[in-house]
Amino acid sequence: MTATVDNKRTAGFKSRWAAMPKQVRWAALAALIVLLYILPNKWFYEYLGFPIGGDYFAFYTTRSDFAGVLFDTAVFVLLAVGLNVVVGFAGLLDLGYFGFYALGAYTVALLTSPESRFGTNWPWLAAVPLAVMVAMVSGVILGGPTLRLRGDYLAIVTLGFAEMIRLYASRNEGIAQGQRGIPAIPHPPGTGTDGKPLFGVVDARPYYWLMLTLILLVLLLIRNLANSRVGRAWVAIREDEDAAEIMGVPTFKYKLWAFAIGAAVAGLTGAIFAGKQTFINSDQFVLESSILVLAAVILGGAGNIKGAIVGGAITWYLPEWLRGVGDLIGVNFDAAEYRILVFGVVVIIMMIFRPQGMVPNRRRAAEFADRRKEAVPQETVPNE
Amino acid sequence: MLLEINDLTLLYGRIQALHGISLTVNEGEVVALIGANGAGKTTTMRAISGLRPVAQGSIIFDGTDVTRMRADLRVVRGIGQAPEGRGVFPGMSVVENLEMGAYTRRDRGGIAEDMKMVMDLFPRLAERRKQAGGTLSGGEQQMLAVGRALMARPRLLLLDEPSMGLAPMLIQQIFEIITRINEQGTTILLVEQNAQQALSRAHRGYVLETGRIVKEGSGRDLLHDPAVKEAYLGVA
Numbered sequence: 001m002t003a004t005v006d007n008k009r010t011a012g013f014k015s016r017w018a019a020m021p022k023q024v025r026w027a028a029l030a031a032l033i034v035l036l037y038i039l040p041n042k043w044f045y046e047y048l049g050f051p052i053g054g055d056y057f058a059f060y061t062t063r064s065d066f067a068g069v070l071f072d073t074a075v076f077v078l079l080a081v082g083l084n085v086v087v088g089f090a091g092l093l094d095l096g097y098f099g100f101y102a103l104g105a106y107t108v109a110l111l112t113s114p115e116s117r118f119g120t121n122w123p124w125l126a127a128v129p130l131a132v133m134v135a136m137v138s139g140v141i142l143g144g145p146t147l148r149l150r151g152d153y154l155a156i157v158t159l160g161f162a163e164m165i166r167l168y169a170s171r172n173e174g175i176a177q178g179q180r181g182i183p184a185i186p187h188p189p190g191t192g193t194d195g196k197p198l199f200g201v202v203d204a205r206p207y208y209w210l211m212l213t214l215i216l217l218v219l220l221l222i223r224n225l226a227n228s229r230v231g232r233a234w235v236a237i238r239e240d241e242d243a244a245e246i247m248g249v250p251t252f253k254y255k256l257w258a259f260a261i262g263a264a265v266a267g268l269t270g271a272i273f274a275g276k277q278t279f280i281n282s283d284q285f286v287l288e289s290s291i292l293v294l295a296a297v298i299l300g301g302a303g304n305i306k307g308a309i310v311g312g313a314i315t316w317y318l319p320e321w322l323r324g325v326g327d328l329i330g331v332n333f334d335a336a337e338y339r340i341l342v343f344g345v346v347v348i349i350m351m352i353f354r355p356q357g358m359v360p361n362r363r364r365a366a367e368f369a370d371r372r373k374e375a376v377p378q379e380t381v382p383n384e
Numbered sequence: 385m386l387l388e389i390n391d392l393t394l395l396y397g398r399i400q401a402l403h404g405i406s407l408t409v410n411e412g413e414v415v416a417l418i419g420a421n422g423a424g425k426t427t428t429m430r431a432i433s434g435l436r437p438v439a440q441g442s443i444i445f446d447g448t449d450v451t452r453m454r455a456d457l458r459v460v461r462g463i464g465q466a467p468e469g470r471g472v473f474p475g476m477s478v479v480e481n482l483e484m485g486a487y488t489r490r491d492r493g494g495i496a497e498d499m500k501m502v503m504d505l506f507p508r509l510a511e512r513r514k515q516a517g518g519t520l521s522g523g524e525q526q527m528l529a530v531g532r533a534l535m536a537r538p539r540l541l542l543l544d545e546p547s548m549g550l551a552p553m554l555i556q557q558i559f560e561i562i563t564r565i566n567e568q569g570t571t572i573l574l575v576e577q578n579a580q581q582a583l584s585r586a587h588r589g590y591v592l593e594t595g596r597i598v599k600e601g602s603g604r605d606l607l608h609d610p611a612v613k614e615a616y617l618g619v620a
Contacts, residue, residue, distance in 0.1 A: 229487075232480075232483075232484065232487075233487070235473070235475065235476065236473055236476075236484055236487075239473040239474055239475050239476065240471065240472075240473055240474075242435055242467065242471070243467060243471045243472070243473060244484075245434070245435060245456055246433050246434075246435065246455060246459060246465045246467065246533075247456075247459065247484050247485060247487045247532070247536070248457075248459030248460055248487050248488035248536065249456055249487055250454070250456045251456070362475075363475030363476065363516075364475065366474055366475040366516035366517075366519065367474050367475040367518065369474075369518060369519070370474035370475070370516075370517075370519075
């Protein structure tokens with residue numbers, strides 16, 4: 001009965017980390033961020049002594065362009081960070097998160113592409129804020145009626161929403177241009193020192209850097225939000241919605257907030273994705289991806305920002321890396337093909353042995369412990 | 385009159401849970417609502433705090449009609465509730481739970497004062513201040529729920545089965561604390577299966593049977609009422 005809240009397995013590192021002087025912790029964090037920025041550079045690996053193309057294990061991917069993989073991973077991480085606000089913080093099950101991502105991408109595509117029926121030809125940068133707005137507003141429209149209800153309604157409605165977006169995009173010839181999609185979406189602006197555009201077709205590094213910067217900004221915002229009154233309201237709603245209400249928390253308002261913020265982050269991610277890809281069609285927004293992001297959040301540890309980052313990074317990066325490893329040891333095995341299968345199994349195993357995720361939130365861990373206890377009724381018949 | 389309920393009807397789908405009940409609570413009183421399982425006691429509480437929508441009738445709190453008001457706004461008006469059973473936030477520590485209780489307040493000084501007051505009232509909670517709510521024993525959770533409700537400085541405190549699942553010694557203790565809270569100026573509406581304790585502590589009481597109020601009177605009168613004795617006090 002006197003179990004402490006902290007998870008025992010990670011307590012050692014956590015307490016040692018917390019005991020370090022503030023300057024050391026800041027320096028370590030800064031070093032990590034710098035490392036993330038230099039990660040896609042070739043010279044970095046040459047400097048380390050194992051240049052790209054060699055016959056050994058390294059953490060870069062050999063089958064696919066490493067900077068491209070890093071960008072995709074960053075896309076995934078930002079999606080996981082956004083979904084974590086909805087699923088992890090407020091405890092709302094959103095199964096159609098990719099729908100908002102698609103909305104962001106399509107908004108940018110339709111407004112900027114010369115091939116678009118709208119013919120607006122906006123510059124990319126001008127379309128991004130609007131894409132975020134569109135995603136956020138559709139989040140409010142979708143959440144407005146459903147978040148007043150309890151239970152699984154939201155899961156069903158969001159699931160339907162994402163499929164609606166995808167089906168509309170694939171069948172509609174007039175605006176979304178079906179399977180042909182929308183080509184010629186402009187890149188982000190900027191000119192490099194050599195006079196060439198900063199964001200080109202071949203080099204994925206600038207996109208990765210842009211994404212990384214956005215992740216850091218979004219993290220800063222969400223962290224502050226989580227530590228505010230809003231964040232505390234989310235925790236209360238997640239743990240016991242009735243109790244939150246009788247503490248004076250306007251539950252509907254805060255649920256809608258979480259949902260809209262999550263949608264906005266997805267819309268932003270979609271907008272950047274469209275700017276890199278220059279071409280989008282409905283095939284890029286399948287339901288599978290929604291589920292994969294959700295798996296990433298749960299795997300990492302819902303409710304914990306660090307967990308979402310770790311989960312998102314692993315879910316995308318690991319299979320890509322394994323492809324190259326298979327080549328090296330002479331096995332023709334494409335791990336990325338089995339991604340969904342493997343994560344299905346992993347999530348089931350996690351649910352049994354570590355439901356709080358790999359990097360658990362200390363509150364979430366206690367909630368899970370409580371739920372287990374509740375499953376074994378100890379009290380007498382409850383009143384009514 | 386602080387609380388006035390008129391002809392309240394409430395439905396669970398097609399099933400009628402309350403058949404037009406009326407009751408009043410005056411400022412400074414302890415009023416007990418007793419009845420068997422399924423009589424509608426918790427339903428009445430949830431209607432007053434706003435967790436259940438009402439079909440007909442009205443709830444007047446301090447002169448304002450709150451029948452259709454959102455639950456969180458009723459808290460601001462001064463209705464506090466300690467819900468039945470496990471109503472504490474399992475992942476929050478004892479202190480965080482109490483802080484949640486003061487969610488609608490902004491006066492840091494007053495909140496700190498009340499935190500100290502609650503810790504004095506329940507020394508057990510002070511011992512466990514950093515422990516997660518879900519890991520507390522049943523009795524400690526009950527204390528936490530009551531303490532948390534007090535943190536909002538409610539004018540009317542709704543207590544739903546404060547003695548449920550507690551050891552006899554703890555029951556005695558929690559009722560003593562309820563009396564103390566009332567003496568400090570909080571009006572209390574109490575729902576209980578433990579009719580003996582509830583009626584002996586209450587100024588007035590109501591007996592609820594299958595969604596209807598069948599009897600009302602002073603706590604003492606009800607305690608000595610033969611029908612009440614037989615049905616709820618276990619003596620013929």
